Amino acid sequence: MNIYEILLTNSPALIVAIPLLGAFLTPLISRINGKLRNLFAISVLGLTGFFIFWLAANIFIGKETFSYVFGGVETSTVIRIIFEVDALSIFMAIIAIILAFVGTVYSWAFMKDNTGLDKYYTLILLMTTGMLGMVLTGDMFNFFVFLEITSISSCALIAFRTNQGFAIDAGFKYIVISAIGALFVLFAIALLYSQYNALNMAVLANAIKYDFVDKIALVLLVGALAMKAGIVPMHMWLPDAYGRAPAPISLILVGVTQASLYGVLRVVFTVYGGISEILKVNAYLSLGTIVVILAIATMLVGVIMALKQFDFKRMIAYAAVAEIGFMILAIGTGLYLVGVGSLGADMAFKGGVFHIINDALDIGLLFLVAGSVYYATKETSLDKMGGLARNMKYTTIFFIIGLLAVAGMPPMNGFASKLIIYESIYQASPLLSIVAILSSIMLLAVFVKVFHSAFLGPAIPKFKNVKEAPKSMLLAMLLIACLIIFFGLFPDFIINNIVEPATNVLTGGVLS
Numbered sequence: 001m002n003i004y005e006i007l008l009t010n011s012p013a014l015i016v017a018i019p020l021l022g023a024f025l026t027p028l029i030s031r032i033n034g035k036l037r038n039l040f041a042i043s044v045l046g047l048t049g050f051f052i053f054w055l056a057a058n059i060f061i062g063k064e065t066f067s068y069v070f071g072g073v074e075t076s077t078v079i080r081i082i083f084e085v086d087a088l089s090i091f092m093a094i095i096a097i098i099l100a101f102v103g104t105v106y107s108w109a110f111m112k113d114n115t116g117l118d119k120y121y122t123l124i125l126l127m128t129t130g131m132l133g134m135v136l137t138g139d140m141f142n143f144f145v146f147l148e149i150t151s152i153s154s155c156a157l158i159a160f161r162t163n164q165g166f167a168i169d170a171g172f173k174y175i176v177i178s179a180i181g182a183l184f185v186l187f188a189i190a191l192l193y194s195q196y197n198a199l200n201m202a203v204l205a206n207a208i209k210y211d212f213v214d215k216i217a218l219v220l221l222v223g224a225l226a227m228k229a230g231i232v233p234m235h236m237w238l239p240d241a242y243g244r245a246p247a248p249i250s251l252i253l254v255g256v257t258q259a260s261l262y263g264v265l266r267v268v269f270t271v272y273g274g275i276s277e278i279l280k281v282n283a284y285l286s287l288g289t290i291v292v293i294l295a296i297a298t299m300l301v302g303v304i305m306a307l308k309q310f311d312f313k314r315m316i317a318y319a320a321v322a323e324i325g326f327m328i329l330a331i332g333t334g335l336y337l338v339g340v341g342s343l344g345a346d347m348a349f350k351g352g353v354f355h356i357i358n359d360a361l362d363i364g365l366l367f368l369v370a371g372s373v374y375y376a377t378k379e380t381s382l383d384k385m386g387g388l389a390r391n392m393k394y395t396t397i398f399f400i401i402g403l404l405a406v407a408g409m410p411p412m413n414g415f416a417s418k419l420i421i422y423e424s425i426y427q428a429s430p431l432l433s434i435v436a437i438l439s440s441i442m443l444l445a446v447f448v449k450v451f452h453s454a455f456l457g458p459a460i461p462k463f464k465n466v467k468e469a470p471k472s473m474l475l476a477m478l479l480i481a482c483l484i485i486f487f488g489l490f491p492d493f494i495i496n497n498i499v500e501p502a503t504n505v506l507t508g509g510v511l512s
Contacts (some may be wrong), residue, residue, distance in 0.1 A: 001127060001197035003078075003459065004035060004231030004313050007051075008055070008058065009066075009192075010068065010282060010467060011051045011054060011055045011066070012027050012055070012066055012067075012068040012085050012136055013068050013070065013083065014048075015055070015093065015132055015136065016047055016083075016129055016132050016133050016136065017127075017130070018047055018048045018051070019044055019045065019048050019125045019128045020125070020126070020129045020273060021120045022040070022041065022044035022125045022386075023125035023126045024121075024122075026040065026121050026122045026125060027118045027119070027122055030117065030118035030121075031229070034117065034422070035118070035257045037118060037121060038104075038108050038117075039108075040123070041102070041121040041124065041125060042105060042108075043102050043235050044099065044101050044125060045101040045104055045125075045128065046101060048128070048132075049097045049098075049101055050082075050099055052090065052093050052094060052097050052132075053094070053456045054092060056091075056093075056155065057193075057291040058422055059085065059086065059087055059090050059501070060087060060090075060329055060479040060497055060498060060501055063087075063401070063501070064087065065084065065086045065125075066083075066085040067082060067138070068082070068083040068085070069081070070083075071080050073440075074241045076194050077192050077490075081137075081139060081142055082137070083136045083137055083138060083272070083341065083470050084136075084137075084201070084202065085136055085139030086505045087498075087501035087502045087504065088133065088353075088502040088503075088505040088506050089136050089371050089505075090261075090267075090497060091133045091353070091357070091499075091501075092259065092356075093132055093135050093136060093261045094136035094299075094357075094498075095255055095258060095356065095357050095360050096131040096135065096255045096259065097128070097132070097359075098127065098480075099251055099252050099254060099255040099360060099364055100124065100127070100128040100131070100190075100481050100482055100485070102248075102251065102364070102368075102476045103124070103155075103248035103249065103251045103252045103476070104121070104124055104248070104285050104366055104445045105472055105475060105476045105479075106248045106251070106371070106472065106473050106476035106477075107120070107121075107124070107246075107248045108247065108472040109375075109469075109471075109472045109473050110247060110248060110371055110375055110470075110473055111246060111471035114160075116162070119156075119360070120157070120160060122155075123153045123156050123160075123387055123490060124157070124249075124252065125155065126149060126152075126153040126176055126431055127149075127154055127252060127256065128146075128252075129146075129149060129150035129151055130146045130147070130150030130151075130153060130177060130256075131146075131150055131256055131282040132146075133145070133146030133149065133260045133413075134147055134183075134260075134262070135258045136148045136195075138201050138202060139199050140189045140192065140193075140199045140200075140201060140203065140204065140271075141189055141193075141199045142199075143185075143263065144182065144185050144186055144189060145180060146180060146483065147185065147228075147260075147263070147265055148182055148394065148432060148501060150157060150256055150259065150359045150389045151174075151175070151178035151179075151181075151228075151461060152175075152247075154178075154241075154253060154256055155171050155174050155175040155248075156171070157170070157176050157245060157246070157249045157252075158170050158171040158241050158244060158245040158249065158253075159171025159248070160245070161246065164213060166240075166244050166284070167185045167245070167347065167478055169240070169272070169306050170237075170240035170243070170244035170245070170246075173236075173237050173240055173241070173243075174237050174240075174241045174397070177227060177228070177331060178226075178228065178314050179237075181227050181228050182224070182225075183227070184221070184223060184224035185220070185221060185224045185225070186218055186288070187216040188216075188218075188219075188220035188224075191214075191216060191217040192204055192214070192217050193463055194213075195207075195209075195213055196208075196212065196469065199329075201266065201270055202314060204268075205270055205271050205273055207481075208271065210272070214272075215278055218267065218268075218272055221263075221264075221267045222264055222267060225260045225261070225264045225267070225357035226261075226264055226294075227259040228260035229257055229258075229264060229318070229324065230255070230257050230320065230321055230324050231258040231294055231298055231299040231324060231325075231328060232294065232297045232301045232304065232325070233297070233301075234457075235298070235301070235302075235310045235324075236275060238283070238317060238320065238321055239256070239305070239316075239317040239318055239321070241253060242314075242316070242317035242320060242367070243311060243313040243317045244313075245313040245314070246371070246413040247367050247368055247370060247371020247372075247374065247375075248368070248371065248476075250313065250316075250367040250370075250371075250457035251368060252465045254320065254359070254360050254363055254364050254367075255360060257320075257324070257363060258356055261324070261327065261328075261356070262339050263329070264340060265506060267400075268287070268489045269506050270505065273508075279496075283355075284335045284336070284338045284339035285335075285336060285339030285340065286339075287335050288332050288333065288334070288336030288338070288339055289332075290332070290339070291328055291329075291331060291332025292329060292332035292333060292428075292432065293294050293335060294328060294332070295325045295326075295328040296325070296329065296330050296432070296435060296508075297325075298321060298322065298324055298325030298328065299322050299326065299329065299338050299395045299435070299436070300322075300325075300435075300439065301321065302317075302318050302319060302320070302321035302322025302323070302324070302439075303317075303319070303322045303441075303442040303443055303446065304361045305318040306318035306319045306321075306322065306442075306443070306446045307323070307442065307445070307446055307449075309468055310381055310382050310383055310387065311380050311381060311382070311503065312368045312370045312373060312374070312380050312381075312382055312385075312450065312454065313367065313374075313380060314331030314372060314426065315382075315446060315450065316363065316366045316367055316370055319363065319366070319406060319443055319447075320359075320363045320444060320500050322439060322503055323355075323359040323363055323406065323430070324359070325358060325439070326355055326359070326363050326418065326421060326436065326439075327352050327355050327356055328352070328421075328422065329352075329432070329436060330348050330349065330351045330352030330355060330421045330424065330425070331348070333348040333421075333424055333425045333428045334346075334348035334349040335425065336428055336505070337424075337428055338390075344393070344424050344427040344428075345424075345497055346503070346507065347420060347423060347424040348424035348428075348501045349470065349507050350420060350427065350495060350499055350500065350503045351417055351418075351420030351423075351424055352421065353499050353502050353503045353506065354416065354417040354420065354491075354494070354495060355417035355418065355500075356413075357487075357498075358414050358417045358484075358487060359414075361405070361413065361480050361483050361484050361487070362405040362406045362412075362413070362414050362484060363402075363406065364480055365398060365401065365402040365405070365481060366399070366402040366403075366406065366447075366483065368398070368473070368477045368480065369399045369477065371473070372392070372469035372473055372474075372477070373376070373385070373388065373392070373395065373454060373467055373471075374392075375473065376388070376392060376463075376466045376467060376469060377463055377466055378474060380401075380506045382449075382450060382454055383453070384452040384460070385453060385454040385460065385463070386453065386454070386456075386458060386460045386463070387455075387456070387457055387458050387460060387461065387463065388454055388455050388466065389455040389456060389464045390456075391464075391465070391468065392466065392467075392468050392469070392472060394468060394477075395468065395469055395474075395477070396455050397418040398477045398478075398481050399447075399450075399451065399455065400449075400451070401481045401484055401485070401508045402481075402484075403448070403450075403486070405442070405484050406447065407440055407441075407443050407444035407447065408440045408443075409444070410488070411485070411488045411489055412484055412485065413483075413484050413485075413486075413487035413490040413491070413496035414488075415488060416488055416491035416495075417489065417491075419437075419439060421436065422436055422437060450469045465471060473483040490501070
């Protein structure tokens with residue numbers, strides 16, 4: 001076996017091991033030089049991204065699934081740590097590494113005046129390790145372990161600015177929610193292990209009987225992970241966490257939220273995807289209806305609360321809640337259409353999966369714009385801003401790109417995924433499609449309000465000499481803006497080569 005084959009075979013382990021090792025080395029390198037530490041953290045994430053995209057190319061082009069067993073040959077699926085990397089998991093890993101890499105580049109200038117940056121970059125690498133572990137593992141208990149790593153590091157980063165009381169409050173709220181969710185997940189895993197003496201997802205999928213204990217475990221898992229994903233009515237932590245965290249951490253937290261949503265999808269479609277045909281029909285109809293109701297509530301709560309906000313980042317946070325609603329609306333509609341035997345289910349699932357990556361980019365860009373505005377003005381209240389477009393031309397352009405993308409306007413990426421969602425949910429209910437379109441229009445109104453308040457109008461005297469964001473922050477925003485435009489101009493390429501393989505993994509046992 002040559003070096004190429006060795007690296008490729010071990011790439012699932014390296015994807016997690018590299019940022020984990022980097023997290024432990026960061027404090028040591030920080031003692032040498034701060035700029036070297038920053039460069040090291042970016043390089044670690046860049047190297048991790050190299051292995052992710054290399055593995056992704058083999059999975060998407062070669063249509064392979066990579067398995068990696070820690071500790072040697074796979075002799076027992078009970079005690080071995082196993083990574084199962086398929087098109088869906090590598091799709092989520094791509095999202096995680098893009099957000100982490102861009103967030104770290106943005107942090108170079110944004111966080112330069114803060115103390116404790118050795119801890120800051122260490123925590124970012126740990127959070128990235130946790131996200132990647134969550135989406136790559138094929139074992140329920142190790143999913144819980146990586147979920148905890150992600151939660152603890154995220155909490156510390158949300159409350160990183162300890163001189164701000166609101167940040168500590170948001171971090172405390174987040175860790176309480178995370179602890180409750182973790183207990184639910186651990187209890188559900190214990191129930192499944194007591195039933196089947198197995199922790200491997202594939203083994204559990206083949207053994208699930210869908211009896212009373214299995215249903216309890218399903219409710220616990222979906223409830224806990226839905227809470228971590230920010231689905232209404234369990235979204236109470238999200239506006240505070242997103243709103244009070246430093247802007248680059250808000251960006252990466254979008255990936256953390258989506259990793260939890262991935263957990264919901266894996267549980268429903270993989271672990272509980274092997275039930276009998278009769279139960280499938282009944283379960284998918286019921287589950288699809290419940291998910292659609294939750295999705296509509298999530299969308300409406302998100303946009304209505306966003307309209308009421310005057311804090312820039314909290315407004316974006318509530319918009320993020322609404323965007324989560326679009327994703328689960330597509331998934332719920334797909335489940336419902338499967339239950340009624342409609343051929344439109346595949347389109348709904350594709351729209352939902354495509355919107356996962358689009359949401360990460362669109363909301364992420366808006367958080368970075370908000371961070372640039374705060375960096376330049378030290379202000380978050382829209383009532384105290386005005387005329388920033390005069391001196392922050394590039395930031396204004398990036399905001400317009402993010403505004404159009406979130407509102408689902410062409411030619412941005414949000415238009416492509418939302419159009420698919422509108423078409424698919426129209427088959428289930430024309431009324432649902434109208435509600436979804438109105439929600440997008442309301443999101444457009446939200447950010448037009450921001451654009452008018454912050455960037456247009458006469459410049460407020462104290463902001464007349466405000467300066468554009470530093471180059472590293474502009475570079476980070478440019479990277480995401482380019483992806484948004486590329487996905488919007490070439491949606492067929494993304495759907496055919498990335499989204500469709502990921503969707504096929506998700507729905508392999510549903511649409512067969």
